[in-house]
Every structure is written in structure tokens, then in C-alpha cells.
Amino acid sequence: MRxxxxxxxxxxxxLLPSCVTTxxxxxxxxxxxxxxxxxxxxxxxxxxDENDLTNAxxxxxxxxxxxxxxxxxxxxxxxxxxxxxxxDLADENFRRAINYDRDNSRVRNNYAALLFSQERYDEAFxxxxxxxxxTAYEGRAIAFENLGRSALRLQRISDAEFAFGRALxxxxxxxxxxxxxxxxxxxxxxxxxxRQVYQxxxxxxxxxxxxxxxxxxxxxxxxxxRFQNAELVDNFTAILTTLYQDSPEYETFQRISxxx
Numbered sequence: 001m002r003x004x005x006x007x008x009x010x011x012x013x014x015l016l017p018s019c020v021t022t023x024x025x026x027x028x029x030x031x032x033x034x035x036x037x038x039x040x041x042x043x044x045x046x047x048x049d050e051n052d053l054t055n056a057x058x059x060x061x062x063x064x065x066x067x068x069x070x071x072x073x074x075x076x077x078x079x080x081x082x083x084x085x086x087x088d089l090a091d092e093n094f095r096r097a098i099n100y101d102r103d104n105s106r107v108r109n110n111y112a113a114l115l116f117s118q119e120r121y122d123e124a125f126x127x128x129x130x131x132x133x134x135t136a137y138e139g140r141a142i143a144f145e146n147l148g149r150s151a152l153r154l155q156r157i158s159d160a161e162f163a164f165g166r167a168l169x170x171x172x173x174x175x176x177x178x179x180x181x182x183x184x185x186x187x188x189x190x191x192x193x194x195r196q197v198y199q200x201x202x203x204x205x206x207x208x209x210x211x212x213x214x215x216x217x218x219x220x221x222x223x224x225x226r227f228q229n230a231e232l233v234d235n236f237t238a239i240l241t242t243l244y245q246d247s248p249e250y251e252t253f254q255r256i257s258x259x260x
Contacts, residue, residue: 037066037073044076053080071101075110082114090114105130105137112146121153132166141170145177152180160184168197173204179216182223191226198223214240214249221253 040063047056057080063073078093094111097104108127115124128147132140148163161184164177178201185194198219205212212220217240224232237253244250 033066037063037070040066041070041072041076044073048076048079048083051083053083056080069100071097071104071107074100075104075107078107078114079110087114087118103134105134105143106139109137109139109143109146112143112150116146116150119153121150125150125154125156125159132163141167141174144170145174148177148180157184168200172200173208175201175204175210178204179213179219183215183219186219186223186226191223194223195227212236212239214244214247217244218249218253222256 040059044056044059044063047053047059056076060073060077060080063070064077067073074093074097078090078097081087081093082090091111091114094107094114097107098111101107108131112124112127112131115121115127125147128143128150131137131143132147134140137143144163144167148160148167151157151160151163161181164181164184167174167177168181178197182194182198182201185197201216202220204210205216217236220236221233221240224236240247240250240253
């Protein structure tokens, strides 16, 4: 089955990979200590993923006792602080990790999530630009997606269009970029391009059984309406009207309908 990454169009926080399997940054340590260091970090990640922050912190502290400058350990510590709501400490430890290992894309990606959640979009964009330049990073497609989302918040439309296009080029099954790129192309009156990308979204959504969000529904109503696809427009209108009357997209739909 094709891989698919889904992030809510309600602009939830980035869903970023947290698995750490390598030791980066810091001082040289003996082989036995290096193995212990990696084990502590892996245990910390496992407990963090289970939301057991007490044990995650215990193993992170063990790792940092072996190497206080280890970027992967500091990354997990920053995530713990972020989860606990100590955002200043999270920011501090993300920056420490980046300072010790400037090529660690995972840390930069996670730091970008924090920055985005704090509406520091210009800083998130800067971090994600660095991440997307790392061709070996396994989360590069999602990083381009998040770069596009940051660009939208900054009203950098051409950058957003480029980023969403690259995300789809790396992973055609991504959900957000297909909807967002279709909307951008529609707004600059590239009707054919918008429909092509939106049809790609429909293929993905149908294949994985993904329910349509209000944003995707409104995009479909506008794009497919342009091509007089009445059946699809009526279907999407019924869903939007029935399920999402409290959404901003429904308000936009009503405004457009009344104008016509």
C-alpha cells in the first residue's frame, strides 16, 4: 500500500517523527558508553511516545549524564518540556540541540513545530527551509508540506505554491498539499491545473477512505463548479451544508452563493 500522511486542515500542530536511532553531536565516548547513550535515548523516545513523561525524562537525564551536548537527547528533552507546557524551556533546548548539531534535520523539524504553534511563522519557515535541503531526511516531503503552510501564514504565495508542489512530487499521496495547491492554482485562475491537482486529491481520498474536510469540500465546489460537474458539486454542497454549518468554509460558501 502506498504511504500516506494526513494532517487535519484545521491547522493542527505538525505531526513530526520522533524516533531517534542515531547518536549525533557531543563529545566522543567509549563504545560501551555510546551503546548506553543510544539505549537511553531510544528508551526515552519509547516512553515519550507512550506519554509517560516521567520515565522519558529519567532516561533523557541518564543520556545527558553521559553526553550533555547530545542533540538527540536534547531534542527529546525539548519535546518533553513542550508537552508539559514549559515552552521557554522547550525553545531553549531545541536551540541548544541545533547549536551542537546544526545538520540535525529532525531537531529542526520539531523546533519548527513549536515555532508554528506559537505563530512564529517566519522562524518556522527558516527552520523548514533548512530541513527541506536535506535530501537524506526521511520526512522531507512532510517538511515541504509544513514549509508551504508556514508560507501561507506569511502570505508568501509563490513560496507556498512551490513547497506544496515539491511535497507532492516527493509523495503524491499527501493530503494537505493537494488541496492547498489546488486552491492556490484556482485563485490565480489556472483552472486546468487546479482541477488536475484536485482530482489527484480525490483519488487519494477515495483510496484511503479519508472524509472530506470543509476546506476540501469548498475547494471541490469551486473547482468542479467551474467545469460544470453538477453531480460532484451537489454532493459536496450537501455534505458541507449538513455537517459543517459552523465552519468558516460554509460562511464563504454562503457568501459566494448569494453573490451569484
